[in-house]
Amino acid sequence: EVQLVQSGAEVKKPGESLRISCKGSGYSFTSYWISWVRQMPGKGLEWMGRIDPSDSYTNYSPSFQGHVTISADKSISTAYLQWSSLKASDTAMYYCARHRDYGDPLGKGAFDIWGQGTMVTVSS
Amino acid sequence: DIQMTQSPSSLSASVGDRVTITCQASQDISNYLNWYQQKPGKAPKLLIYDASNLETGVPSRFSGSGSGTDFTFTISSLQPEDIATYYCQQYDNLPDFGPGTKVDIK
Numbered sequence: 723e724v725q726l727v728q729s730g731a732e733v734k735k736p737g738e739s740l741r742i743s744c745k746g747s748g749y750s751f752t753s754y755w756i757s758w759v760r761q762m763p764g765k766g767l768e769w770m771g772r773i774d775p776s777d778s779y780t781n782y783s784p785s786f787q788g789h790v791t792i793s794a795d796k797s798i799s800t801a802y803l804q805w806s807s808l809k810a811s812d813t814a815m816y817y818c819a820r821h822r823d824y825g826d827p828l829g830k831g832a833f834d835i836w837g838q839g840t841m842v843t844v845s846s
Numbered sequence: 847d848i849q850m851t852q853s854p855s856s857l858s859a860s861v862g863d864r865v866t867i868t869c870q871a872s873q874d875i876s877n878y879l880n881w882y883q884q885k886p887g888k889a890p891k892l893l894i895y896d897a898s899n900l901e902t903g904v905p906s907r908f909s910g911s912g913s914g915t916d917f918t919f920t921i922s923s924l925q926p927e928d929i930a931t932y933y934c935q936q937y938d939n940l941p942d943f944g945p946g947t948k949v950d951i952k
Contacts (some may be wrong), residue, residue, distance in 0.1 A: 766943060
């Protein structure tokens, strides 16, 4: 079964660092881009950025550039989203999603497989 | 940046009704447009890719059309299990989602 399994919910304080993970299985992890999507409570979907796991090339939304870092470890088929200093406004559900198109060099296309989501709560 | 608008923002319809949602891009995005369904507490699910292609396993009552700047998503006969929020998403350059349309049963 093709799936993305994300790490569990996190509760952090402002200023703390955090890395959440997204492990792919059932497919060739390095052949499909992975994107991260934020959903703040009661709000819509926001695309944050994407990574090509084959070489860790990344693109970021201007809204998130400099605020988060996306990385991947292809040896364990896992992508990561990390913060160096969390803010209360980072409280949200975060989803990873696989791009649909095999071997796409540009990272375009639809997101066909989604992780279950990781809830991040930042509160003092 | 490409701006995406969706209308309506919410709608109520009866079981069996035809439901139509529109999505407009601020510039030509060809057919680089996808549609997702998100049920409460769940991850989004891909329904339509490249404007009009039905994802494998998705019921045929869902369809999409359009190109350029104007796109339409249709549920031909609304079912109780279709209660959800629907999002369009463009991927002409960097991906972006529309604001969503919440669909309820009347």
